[in-house]
Amino acid sequence: MITRRKAFRGVPVSSGIALGYARIIHADSLRVDEITITVSRVKAEVAALERAIANTVKELEALRNSAGRKIGSSVVKIFDAQLLIANDRDFIEHVRDQILLRKRNAGFVYNSLVRKTTLQLKNSPDQYMRQMVQDIEAVSHRVLSYLGGNQTQSTVPLPRDTIVVGQSFSPGEVMRYRQRKVSGFLVGKGGTTSHTALIARSLMVPVAAIGDSWTDIPDGSRVIVDGTKGTAIINPTDTDWADYQKLRKRQGPAAITRIKKLRKIPPRTTDGIEVRIAVNLEFPGPADEILSVQKIPVGLYRTEFLYLESDSFPDEEEQCEYYRRIAEKFVGSNVVLRTFDLGSDKMLSGLPIPPENNPALGCRGVRCMLEMPDIFKTQIRAILRASIHGNIQILLPMISDLSELKKARRLISLAMFELRKQALPFDEDIQVGVMIEVPSAALTADSLARSADFFSIGTNDLTQYTMSADRANTRVSRLYSPYQPAVLQLVNMAVRAARKHGVPVDVCGEVAGDPLALPLLVGMGVTGLSMNPSRILDVCRLVQKIDSQLVRHLVGPVLASNSVAAVKRKLQSFRNALEN
């Protein structure tokens, strides 16, 4: 058990900062006892079963409706299958028969029949089949909670500063806890691409995943969760607490609302240079309205949600409809749609992609899409068809050499050719950009710039690949910093190549929203910065204090530094000077 201050570095799941007290939730808090019942008790048990089913159905319907209202019709599908499972009359009759036959309590019988079903699925060699177990268990947990009583299912509001800590939570649980006003989650396991992460982000609840260490956190401890960085502090000092309170104020949902106050977008430097400030999005959410009214462009719209929410690739019509809606929502500003960035680690289920020993270095991003040209072309066609409804650009992730870019562009040309033949209109001048997130792409940026319409530098992956360090691996995560001189040199190289060829260049990693890095990036000559919505206000204000000529002189000395500390020291002293 942790009794002193302890900081964890994990994985960011849903951004934002939460301060509060840990409420530990163990998945095994759901225990089902086996009780032998008398014949006279059978009727009551069957009635309890029917009530539990009715309540579960009511709950799922409420969740489905509120998901539909808050997030959009897309998430509704997650609850549709669960509703069918809860309402399965044949299964319920079977449970009733067994209660009568075996003279056992409803909870025990229900649970054992569920286990019988899931066992069959768990043994299936097919990954997709095994995944269904999660849906079934999500339902059975609800039913069993009514039959046994379980704290995770309560609807009583928790104290406002509760941070829920546990191994993992289903999308429904996240929604329910949010309704109970919890301020954040600290989880053991939680991929950034899971359904749960998707829902947490669209509800703007901070979530960080810290691995098995969560089990060492005593119930009631003071906890700080930084979902943006993926870190947590258990038993923070009063200084930590005060620092994070300030940070939360600056980064919280309130910061997004304050974007409304911005008058000058895009902001200009003191010498009149425009810096394009854009936002990273991955899912339609509550902030979209404010952003579109303020005409803030979308510098990076991840499209993986389309795949994740239905566990398969939606067809051309369905995708086109999504992209059209996004384009129309942000009409008047650019929307950069990044094609699917999926790989063996981001696949929820059985695509024709075998598991890999080393997914980060495996078939992901554009590599993966080029292996599935039909799926890729469907997405490209859908994006192209939506392009007439707004100002859409296409961004290709994980390009590592010129041949990949050329292959992808050929496929785009082919899609265009087909559309012309079918007389389907699209934007003939659509821009195709390259994500610079692999060192080889930065090193050969000069040749890539000749075949790209714009660059977007993804500093998160660029840092991971340059330093060969996984940010989630605490033993090497000290190496992971975008302020590493090696990373900054690669960023600079890509920016220079872009400038030389007159190609716009954005930075879209986390560092794009970091005030410390801003003068350096502007000094290098980036034309745009794309960031989390909560960072926009601070960054816009800071841009207006920067002299673009002056910050150029920062680049040389900073790049010549020989440590992260030295880089940060130089940038910090510049920032201090700027703010005084």
Next chain:
Amino acid sequence: MIKKTARIINKLGLHARPSAILVTATTRFKSEFFFSKDDLRVNGKSIMGVMMLAAEMGSQLVVEADGPDEEEAMAEILRVIASGFGENT
């Protein structure tokens, strides 16, 4: 009673979404439905049953329909399965 066989052709097999589509289709008819795969025979109107089949792509299902609208029902269910549930095949 009529009995036919059908092959699952969508890539991802009879996972949650196709199972839901299939059960929604069978429950629209008066006829009783049973699906069998290997030694397992399940009620075609029960999603838990259909899921339990764990029918991956390429597997053969025996479909039985029994009731006043069995002809029409069977034709519709075979069509739904053959369409790959609107997914990639």
